[in-house]
Amino acid sequence: SADQGAPGGAADRSRSAVPSAPRVAAEHIIRTASLTVRVKDVPTALDEARTAAVNAGGYVGDETTRRDGRGHERTRVVLRVPVDAYEEVLADLEGTGTLIERSANAEDVTGQVVDVESRIRSQRASVARIRELMDRATRLSDVVTLEGELSSRQADLESLLAQQASLKDRTSLATITLTLSETPVRKAAEKGDDDPGFLDALAGGWGVFLTLLRWLTVALGAVLPFAVVAAVAVLGWRKLVGPRLPRRPRQP
Structure with missing residues (x-):
């Protein structure tokens, strides 16, 4: 009839009553990051990293x-750390020292999540059917077979x-691997004038003299035997052989 085909008619109302296909509420992403930071004091920086993770609602692994x-x-x-605080915690960790290396990865596993949920629903329905069959089974052989299938x-x-x-767990909590290394301490004293003076030359010459004396001693020890x-x-030649040799007569 015309009422059914008109806008707002029965046909139109029936179409609007059909539920739409379910949508995925949010994407499921596994976020991981790796940081290498050089700091002056590792224990202090480690405490700051722990505090940042705990304050964000996470934990230390x-x-x-x-x-x-x-x-x-x-x-x-x-x-x-929770995914919502992932970027904020990363920024806090980078600020603890000098960033040496950073890598981050985001893996979308929405398809895997949907597939696993669908398989779980199917498997639960399958388990329920096996239990219904066990309730109606009368022969012992059927019960034994159904119990094995149910297990x-x-x-x-x-x-x-x-x-x-x-x-x-992997999509709700991001994983951050943090490596902290100490800054090597420079032992050489930094002075305004690095040009060598008289005392530096005297010390250097004395060191050369001692080195030369040591090598001469080593050489003497090697030659002495x-x-x-x-x-x-x-x-022995002069004592044994020398007296037996003929001597030239002295000329007047």
Whole structure:
């Protein structure tokens, strides 16, 4: 009829009553970042990083600290912070010292989240059907078969639930890996005039003299055994062989 085809008629009202397709409320993104910051004092900077993470509603994960041969500390800490405070915490961490290296990654896993949720719904429905069949089963063999099938499907459901929990944790909390290293302390005193003076020249000359004297002593120690042998040989020659040699007569 004309009423059904007219705007606002029955046909139009029926079309408006059809529910629209569900939409994903928000994108699911896994955010990770890695920072390397050089600081003057690692323990102080580490406390500031912990405070920033806790104040943002996150927590501190793994932490590793080591000290090199020169006594410089290096700490690696993993921070988990809510996604909403991710950028703010990154800015705070960069301000603790001199930024050496930064890398950030954002992985969209919305498709995985939707797929896992759909599979969970299907698996739960499958488990419910198996339980209904078990309630109506009368033969023992059917009950045993259905129990095995139920155990298998429940295991699959638990695996899907674990995947869902992991995705939720990784998308709701960003992961920041922070590496803090100490600034090497310059031991050389900075002075206004670096030109060498008389005392510097005197100290340098004395050092050269001591070095030369040490090398002469080493050379003398190396030659001394040969000199002793040569002296003994000459002395033996003069005592044993020298008197037997014919002597020239003296001329008048």
